[in-house]
Amino acid sequence: MKKPIGTTARTAEICPESGVWKVVGSPTTTAPIAKGNRMPPYRGNAVTWTLISYA
Numbered sequence: 001m002k003k004p005i006g007t008t009a010r011t012a013e014i015c016p017e018s019g020v021w022k023v024v025g026s027p028t029t030t031a032p033i034a035k036g037n038r039m040p041p042y043r044g045n046a047v048t049w050t051l052i053s054y055a
Helices: none
Strands: 008-010 019-023 030-033 048-054
Touching: 030 048
Parallel strands: none
Antiparallel strands: 008 048, 019 030, 019 048
């Protein structure tokens, strides 16, 4: 079963769902991340990512 849009994950956690993820806060960015990969840092910092669409 797919995780809902709006699911969050922190840098270094395992991605719970393949899709497009957006950094919470500012500055922000989006990135396609596959389920099972580690959530990346952004600009060298640990961040929280939010799932905004499915792959």
